[in-house]
Amino acid sequence: xxxxxxxxDLMDKSKALKIAYEVEDYVEMIKVNYPLVLTAxxxxxxxxxxxxxxxxxxxxxxxPYTSSLIAEASFKSKAKALICHGFVGSDTVKTVLDVAKKFxxxxxxxxxxxxxGAKEYMLEHSNEIAAMAKNLGCHGIIAxxxxxxxxxxxxxxxxxxxxxxxxxxVQGGNLEVVKYVDxxxxxxxxxxxxxxxxxxxxxxxxIHRIQYEV
Amino acid sequence: xxxxxxxxDLMDKSKALKIAYEVEDYVEMIKVNYPLVLTAxxxxxxxxxxxxxxxxxxxxxxxPYTSSLIAEASFKSKAKALICHGFVGSDTVKTVLDVAKKFxxxxxxxxxxxxxGAKEYMLEHSNEIAAMAKNLGCHGIIAxxxxxxxxxxxxxxxxxxxxxxxxxxVQGGNLEVVKYVDxxxxxxxxxxxxxxxxxxxxxxxxIHRIQYEV
Numbered sequence: 001x002x003x004x005x006x007x008x009d010l011m012d013k014s015k016a017l018k019i020a021y022e023v024e025d026y027v028e029m030i031k032v033n034y035p036l037v038l039t040a041x042x043x044x045x046x047x048x049x050x051x052x053x054x055x056x057x058x059x060x061x062x063x064p065y066t067s068s069l070i071a072e073a074s075f076k077s078k079a080k081a082l083i084c085h086g087f088v089g090s091d092t093v094k095t096v097l098d099v100a101k102k103f104x105x106x107x108x109x110x111x112x113x114x115x116x117g118a119k120e121y122m123l124e125h126s127n128e129i130a131a132m133a134k135n136l137g138c139h140g141i142i143a144x145x146x147x148x149x150x151x152x153x154x155x156x157x158x159x160x161x162x163x164x165x166x167x168x169x170v171q172g173g174n175l176e177v178v179k180y181v182d183x184x185x186x187x188x189x190x191x192x193x194x195x196x197x198x199x200x201x202x203x204x205x206x207i208h209r210i211q212y213e214v
Numbered sequence: 215x216x217x218x219x220x221x222x223d224l225m226d227k228s229k230a231l232k233i234a235y236e237v238e239d240y241v242e243m244i245k246v247n248y249p250l251v252l253t254a255x256x257x258x259x260x261x262x263x264x265x266x267x268x269x270x271x272x273x274x275x276x277x278p279y280t281s282s283l284i285a286e287a288s289f290k291s292k293a294k295a296l297i298c299h300g301f302v303g304s305d306t307v308k309t310v311l312d313v314a315k316k317f318x319x320x321x322x323x324x325x326x327x328x329x330x331g332a333k334e335y336m337l338e339h340s341n342e343i344a345a346m347a348k349n350l351g352c353h354g355i356i357a358x359x360x361x362x363x364x365x366x367x368x369x370x371x372x373x374x375x376x377x378x379x380x381x382x383x384v385q386g387g388n389l390e391v392v393k394y395v396d397x398x399x400x401x402x403x404x405x406x407x408x409x410x411x412x413x414x415x416x417x418x419x420x421i422h423r424i425q426y427e428v
Contacts, residue, residue: 009280011287033276034248035283038256061275061299062247063329063385066223069249073225085275087301089331115277117303121339129335171277 003028007187013040026200045077053080061085064095071096075103086129109133114144114167145173217242221401227254240414259291267294275299278309285310289317300343323347328358328381359387369394
């Protein structure tokens with residue numbers, strides 16, 4: 001069954017925690033990014049982990065040495081998973097994967113961003129990066145809901161690997177992408193909603209409706 | 215005159231501050247990355263700014279919206295400059311540049327990392343990314359001291375834009391690169407030295423020796 005991941009791209013710790021508890025019945029994981037961690041500190045990962053497993057969406061894109069330090073800090077703060085860019089090369093991805101294994105953690109690799117700029121340089125390498133993530137033994141990839149046909153193509157490449165797909169809602173991605181993914185990542189459409197709990201419930205219902213339609 | 219930037223990729227706030235004060239006579243700027251900021255908090259940027267201007271080496275590589283939040287947080291914490299990846303596309307670079315302008319800050323764009331993995335996907339786009347950074351009005355680029363001929367080529371593309379070059383020392387880069395750059399970035403060879411002050415002085419002397427040799 002396709003699951004929902006809430007992206008808490010907020011810069012307000014108490015609001016992030018409040019929304020996490022409000023939506024906990026409808027989401028399988030919580031994704032945090034630097035805007036929240038820079039303002040609330042790494043401790044927010046451990047606090048949110050008490051609600052649901054946390055994915056640190058740090059889009060690691062540095063040389064292996066620095067990337068290993070970022071990975072250590074993330075997993076020590078109880079992140080369940082870390083998101084790393086594939087574009088920087090297999091040495092960085094392999095390095096963070098080695099760190100993840102020490103903590104029984106997971107690594108998800110960005111193939112192409114959901115934004116328009118990804119078409120300039122990332123898109124042409126996206127398939128290769130997906131294959132690299134699979135060959136190295138990563139746990140999954142991040143693929144853009146804003147490009148459904150690309151996600152369908154990436155599914156053929158990664159086989160059983162998990163696909164996490166952001167870009168639904170504000171970014172214009174369509175829920176139809178659920179036919180190819182394991183998790184849909186939604187941020188602003190939930191945390192900016194008047195009623196985040198209801199928004200999460202409706203999105204999850206929408207996911208299941210599409211997933212099970214004939 | 216080519217200047218020295220110390221990269222404080224430490225995870226110990228008091229050690230980072232200690233080294234900053236020790237080397238202040240020899241460096242023009244201090245570069246901080248996530249390993250330090252994640253452990254010491256964003257406040258470390260403001261504290262280090264009292265010693266020298268700080269470059270937040272966050273290698274921003276996200277969609278424009280999230281990247282703008284990271285840029286806001288960096289400049290509000292008194293960073294003088296922010297490092298952004300170019301491979302994610304011009305929309306993200308333009309977005310962080312717009313934020314930088316509000317704070318009278320600077321944006322430096324990574325063309326290709328100094329690590330081996332950069333040869334897999336980044337290298338072939340590095341020249342295009344350098345041209346994009348110049349066209350958008352960024353303040354400079356980050357180019358690898360581990361590939362001197364590449365830095366020479368990038369210099370032709372960016373003209374008067376500043377070139378900051380990491381990879382000297384532990385990573386194997388050669389100081390000869392100073393002929394093409396404005397700043398050399400050195401981390402481990404300084405902060406892991408028995409005497410960081412002396413190490414910084416010697417590296418700066420080496421830079422000037424090469425710069426002024428006939």
